[in-house]
Amino acid sequence: MRVTTASASLAVLLSALAFGESAAGTVSGHVQVEGNKTLSNIIVYLESPNGTRTGQANAKRRVSQKGREFAPDRVVLVQGGEVAFVNDEEKEIDHNVFSLSEVRKFDIGLAQRGSVKEVTFPEAGEVKYYCSVHKNMEGVVVIVPTPYFAHADDSGGFRIENVPPGDWVIKAYIAHHRYVSVPIPVSVSEATLEGLVVAVVKKKRGK
Amino acid sequence: MKNILLLVLGALLWGCATGPEIVKGKGNIFGQVDARPHKEFLAKAQSRAPGEYMIHDADNIIFTPDMVNYDALDEIYVGLIHPDHKDPAEHALTIANDRPSLRSILVGQGDVLKVRNNSARTLSFYLIDSASDAIQEYPALRPGQTAEFPVNLEGSLELGADEDDALVVNILSVKSLVSRQVRSGGLYEFTGLDPGTYDVLFWFWRLGKIERRVVVQSETNYRIDETLSVDRIIRQ
Numbered sequence: 001m002r003v004t005t006a007s008a009s010l011a012v013l014l015s016a017l018a019f020g021e022s023a024a025g026t027v028s029g030h031v032q033v034e035g036n037k038t039l040s041n042i043i044v045y046l047e048s049p050n051g052t053r054t055g056q057a058n059a060k061r062r063v064s065q066k067g068r069e070f071a072p073d074r075v076v077l078v079q080g081g082e083v084a085f086v087n088d089e090e091k092e093i094d095h096n097v098f099s100l101s102e103v104r105k106f107d108i109g110l111a112q113r114g115s116v117k118e119v120t121f122p123e124a125g126e127v128k129y130y131c132s133v134h135k136n137m138e139g140v141v142v143i144v145p146t147p148y149f150a151h152a153d154d155s156g157g158f159r160i161e162n163v164p165p166g167d168w169v170i171k172a173y174i175a176h177h178r179y180v181s182v183p184i185p186v187s188v189s190e191a192t193l194e195g196l197v198v199a200v201v202k203k204k205r206g207k
Numbered sequence: 208m209k210n211i212l213l214l215v216l217g218a219l220l221w222g223c224a225t226g227p228e229i230v231k232g233k234g235n236i237f238g239q240v241d242a243r244p245h246k247e248f249l250a251k252a253q254s255r256a257p258g259e260y261m262i263h264d265a266d267n268i269i270f271t272p273d274m275v276n277y278d279a280l281d282e283i284y285v286g287l288i289h290p291d292h293k294d295p296a297e298h299a300l301t302i303a304n305d306r307p308s309l310r311s312i313l314v315g316q317g318d319v320l321k322v323r324n325n326s327a328r329t330l331s332f333y334l335i336d337s338a339s340d341a342i343q344e345y346p347a348l349r350p351g352q353t354a355e356f357p358v359n360l361e362g363s364l365e366l367g368a369d370e371d372d373a374l375v376v377n378i379l380s381v382k383s384l385v386s387r388q389v390r391s392g393g394l395y396e397f398t399g400l401d402p403g404t405y406d407v408l409f410w411f412w413r414l415g416k417i418e419r420r421v422v423v424q425s426e427t428n429y430r431i432d433e434t435l436s437v438d439r440i441i442r443q
Contacts, residue, residue, distance in 0.1 A: 039372070068273050092257040096245045098437045100415045102338060107441040110247035126337075130413055132245050132437045135275045176372035177337050177365060202369075203335065203342045 024162045025188040027148075029196030031156040031172060033179065041175035043076055043142060044158040044198055045149035046168040049185065060118070063139065064088050065095050065111075065131070070139035074175075078147045079124045087111045095137070099129040103143070126173070142173050158198075163188045172198050179203065226428030227398045234423035237396035238431040240285055240389055240409050242277045244268070246438045275413075280391040283435065284313035286384040286408040287397045296385065297321050297355070300366075300376065302330060307366075311377040311412035315384040320356040320366065324348040331369040334378065336362050377412040384408070409433040415440040 027046065033039050060082045064071040066089055075083060085097045085108060097117065098107040103125035108117040121127065124145045131137035150158040152172070165188050172181035182199040227235045243249065252260055252268050261269040270276040295317045301308040303325040312320070324330050327350055334343040334356070345356045358364075364378040387395045397405075402425050410416040414435045421429050 091259065093259050094248065094251065096248060096437060098441060100441065105441050107245075107437050110245060110251060132414075133248060133275060134273050136273070176367075177335050178333055178342075178367060178369055178372075180340065203340055205342050205344050 023190030024164055025190055026159065026161045026192040027163055027168075027170065027186065027188060027196065028157075028159040028192065028194050029198060031152045031158065031181075031198045031200055033156070033200045034202055039174060039176050039179060039200065041074060042152040042156070042200070043144065043149055043173040044152055044160065044181075045144040045146060045171060045173065046160060046163060047145050047171055049167050049169055060084055062086055065097075065137070066090070068093065068131075068134045068137060070129075070131075070137055073139040074142065075140075076142045076144060076149065076151070077121055078149075079143050079145050080120070080122055081143070082118050082120045083141055085111065085117045085119065087113050087115045087117075089113045094133060096132040097129055098132055099127050101125075101127040101129070103127050104141075140175075144173065165189050170196065170198055172200060174200060177203075226430060227396050229426050229428065230399055232401075232425050233399045234402060234425055234427045234429065235396060235398045235400060236287065236405060236407060236421055236423065236429045236431060237394065237398075238433070239392065239394050240283055240433050240435070241392045242280050242283060242411055242414060242435040244275070244277055245436060278391055280411060281388075282309060282311050282411065283389050283391055283393070284311070284379075284386050284408075284410045285389055285395040286313050286315075286381060286386040286410070287400075288381060288384045288406040288408060289400075289403065290383050291401065291403075292383045292385050293317075295319055295357075299323075302326050302368075302374065305371055305374055307374065307376045309376060311379070311410075313379050313381070313384070313386040313388075313408070313410050314358050315386065316358060316361045316380050316382045318358050318380075320358060320378075321353065322348060322356055323353040324350055326350060328370060330371070330374070332356065332366060333369065334358065334360055334364050334366050336360055336364050338362065379410055379412070379416070381408065407431050407433075409435055411435050 031042055061075045062084050065087050087095050095111045103123050104121050104127045106119050111117050121143045124143045127141040129139050148160050148163050150160045152158045167187050170184040179200050180203050226237045297319045298312050299321045301323045305326050329347050329349045331347040332345040348354050358380050361380050366376040366378050368374045389395050400423050402423055405421050407419045419431050
């Protein structure tokens with residue numbers, strides 16, 4: 001037992017040294033929308049400056065289909081993560097979840113009551129999906145590149161904890177496609193970065 | 208006499224089945240388009256396994272109100288693509304109670320959306336290509352106003368409004384395209400076509416699109432039938 005504990009401690013130490021994660025930081029602030037407009041479904045996330053994927057995919061997310069509804073109908077997933085579409089209907093109701101999204105096309109086939117169908121999402125972005133059987137079943141998977149993200153609250157506030165020290169870029173996913181966030185480069189240390197303002201502006205014409 | 212009448216009737220029916228009237232030096236493309244459920248759903252229904260649907264005696268599926276009624280879809284589009292198509296078309300859209308009269312429109316790049324705002328509030332419309340963030344902005348439309356919005360962008364677009372993120376119309380904009388809106392099981396036709404190569408595009412916003420290429424020769428009818436379904440469009 002002692003050998004095992006020592007080995008585990010050494011592994012943690014080596015891991016911390018290797019990744020420089022001896023002291024993770026916290027990033028917090030609020031989202032400021034152009035014109036002081038109130039927007040829902042804003043997810044603030046950190047991306048590595050060179051755009052590479054960083055960190056582990058989060059735990060598998062579960063989407064229920066009970067009552068011919070996707071619940072939740074909007075999930076946030078870390079790139080490489082997995083969504084389990086669960087047919088937990090109480091009656092013999094089949095579903096067929098599919099997506100035509102360029103980010104992730106899929107068709108899980110006919111899913112009978114009691115079935116669980118898993119779909120991985122290797123690319124970051126937004127994936128709208130539907131049930132081909134039921135007309136009101138629509139959902140969205142938002143895939144972010146790192147596990148360091150937070151939902152902005154009703155007043156626009158956000159707080160992202162356990163951020164490894166280093167250089168990052170703060171961005172935001174906004175469900176309203178008219179808007180986009182202005183990226184903010186930050187350098188995270190063990191200290192907390194507070195009072196950041198993530199500007200969300202209307203996309204401009206001309207592209 | 209009876210035989211002659213039958214022959215004439217037969218000839219007329221044959222004429223209908225073989226396509227529109229031919230004009231000298233021109234060709235026609237016509238056909239039928241429909242949508243159907245996923246093939247696995249069809250197989251289960253036809254095996255009469257338990258489900259929320261009902262099966263009619265003739266093996267027809269009766270969809271419940273919660274289900275997508277594939278026999279009644281009325282926003283299926285067929286488009287014809289040819290470089291010589293230049294005349295812009297107009298597509299009517301009405302917003303009432305903050306909801307659009309259509310969820311999708313297939314347009315030719317350069318066509319015009321004729322939008323009427325029957326909502327109680329002013330709406331500021333925009334057209335966006337989410338893949339590239341290219342955007343077109345339109346003047347705000349007050350309640351009761353109608354305006355014409357040209358579609359300059361190309362691709363899978365969204366017509367949205369600043370004031371409401373749930374108000375979205377899917378716009379598929381394709382260069383040099385003329386479109387027809389068809390009900391599931393309905394017929395379409397493009398007539399008086401000069402000889403040449405055409406692409407025919409079949410689209411239902413929720414099921415995606417299928418393209419077929421046709422080389423039209425003069426004084427010839429080409430029948431292109433197509434079926435839209437999830438399993439035909441997405442192949443993993």
